[in-house]
Amino acid sequence: MIFTHRKKTMKGKGSSKSSTSSPNNNKDTGKSGRGIGASAPSNGVVYPSRPSLSNSGEFYDIAFKVMLVGDSGVGKTCLLVRFKDGAFLAGSFISTVGIDFRNKVLNIDALKVKLQIWDTAGQERFRSVTHAYYRDAHALLLLYDVTNKASFDNIKAWLTEIHEYAQQDVVLMLLGNKADATHERVVKREEGEKLAKEFAVPFMETSAKSGLNVELAFTAVARELKHRSLKEPDEPTFQLEDYVNKEMKSAGCCRT
Numbered sequence: 001m002i003f004t005h006r007k008k009t010m011k012g013k014g015s016s017k018s019s020t021s022s023p024n025n026n027k028d029t030g031k032s033g034r035g036i037g038a039s040a041p042s043n044g045v046v047y048p049s050r051p052s053l054s055n056s057g058e059f060y061d062i063a064f065k066v067m068l069v070g071d072s073g074v075g076k077t078c079l080l081v082r083f084k085d086g087a088f089l090a091g092s093f094i095s096t097v098g099i100d101f102r103n104k105v106l107n108i109d110a111l112k113v114k115l116q117i118w119d120t121a122g123q124e125r126f127r128s129v130t131h132a133y134y135r136d137a138h139a140l141l142l143l144y145d146v147t148n149k150a151s152f153d154n155i156k157a158w159l160t161e162i163h164e165y166a167q168q169d170v171v172l173m174l175l176g177n178k179a180d181a182t183h184e185r186v187v188k189r190e191e192g193e194k195l196a197k198e199f200a201v202p203f204m205e206t207s208a209k210s211g212l213n214v215e216l217a218f219t220a221v222a223r224e225l226k227h228r229s230l231k232e233p234d235e236p237t238f239q240l241e242d243y244v245n246k247e248m249k250s251a252g253c254c255r256t
């Protein structure tokens, strides 16, 4: 596929906390009302067709929506901030209200892939807000906290919810976050691996604090999405799980 023009991504932070917000009317919409760009085919993947006069920002070739989900306190916001800004939000825990998004453009095989990453509120009372966003998500990063058994036990319920509200072909990855917290750990890595195997989803442990595997988690998802949407019919499919395992091995298990 040839891209003759590149589109600019909106800079900064999006927010959808008010009741007027919906998955399809955030400010980065362009004219399509699909959420992330100018021309959206039925699968919602955005292939920009003309130069943009939008706010200053980076150019991109293709855009996808990624959602972070999981119990309150597992580290979704911290993971996003680590990925976007390379920083860790230490100090008191400020629970997300409603839903926020941040954009990041990644270079994947000479293509600029924009991820619009939606950070959802894990608290039960915001669940109905989150449900409305699943439908448009191309990928979901489902997090639990390795220091919180309940967050791990709730993964099955999250998977049921994902099954109910997300697209059938959504790219899904399970992340055991806070891997840096060795002393507080109550969920073994093997338990995470077992659960992931049971549900046939790729898995890795991450740390928003140390940066462990944060870049890899988002990059792997971006690669899978890019590959899926630009794949020629006779091309072999991208194996997300193999890619993740290979990358983790080549980095000696874990990387920042």
Ligand SMILES: Nc1nc2c(ncn2[C@@H]2O[C@H](COP(=O)(O)OP(=O)(O)OP(=O)(O)O)[C@@H](O)[C@H]2O)c(=O)[nH]1
Binding pocket: 070, 071, 072, 073, 074, 075, 076, 077, 078, 079, 089, 090, 091, 092, 093, 094, 095, 096, 097, 120, 121, 122, 123, 177, 178, 179, 180, 181, 206, 207, 208, 209, 210
């Ligand atoms: N040790 C450690 N602490 C972390 C990590 N990630 C997040 N935390 C801490 O965990 C708490 C919750 O993090 P958040 O990112 O706000 O959690 P959340 O999943 O966004 O929570 P909600 O917005 O309520 O859904 C904060 O106090 C963070 O500092 C991590 O990788 N390691």
Ligand SMILES: [Mg+2]
Binding pocket: 076, 077, 078, 094, 095, 096, 119, 120, 121, 122
């Ligand atoms: Mg949060």
